[in-house]
Amino acid sequence: MHVPDEFLLDLRRLLRSDGMLDDVEVARRRWRVSRIDDKSIFGDDARRLANAFRSQRSCSFYVARVCDLLASAPVTAYRFDATEGDVERFQGPSYYDTNLDDCLLFNIPVSCVVFRPGVVDTTIFAGDAGFIREIDV
Template structure:
């Protein structure tokens, strides 16, 4: 699907709650995660394919999320009036699609995947590093499922 068909613009104030889980430098705000009683699960890669994508799709269903949004972390932490995000269906195919060649802008930058209402997130690095999954115990249990 064309990027323009997935583009969603939010007022910055609409994503204020999402912004709270990140520090000023774009790193995870552990205190805010703890305040929400969320857990964190990590994978030692930036790629979310195959079983990881299936698990994430299942975890999003636990959260009653039919879709998820992606925003570049640098855009989220900068205080602007509007934020451009991209909307994807909460399926294995769409989770894998946003990591494909048509989406290098997202793939080469740190990005945050989240649902609305905001109940979970994935902090995915632009470089090969650790991807962090954040949410309640049921969400994380689906991610960690073997």
């Protein structure tokens, strides 16, 4: 799906020009942050993330590459159901073009995001208290 302009602008506000999450914007939204020291989101982590998206009344989530979000061209994002299976599925071989790059997982309207790095590094979850509570269970 093509990300509608109003949501694209909202997502871009959350990213610095270097592609990292903007801590100032996250704080402005009064969001909380949680981190895991890995890029992989499988098993319990996938279940918790699916529950966290559902806590935002989102039956689905979207994944887009950060470099695409920062470019001026229209952005295509993949849509997935907010289930453990789909959280794991986007990390599989069918989506290597996305999951080998830094990517952002988000809902529409945007009430939370997940910055997932393309290399093995820290995954950052940002959202309201309810979203983070599901991540940190």
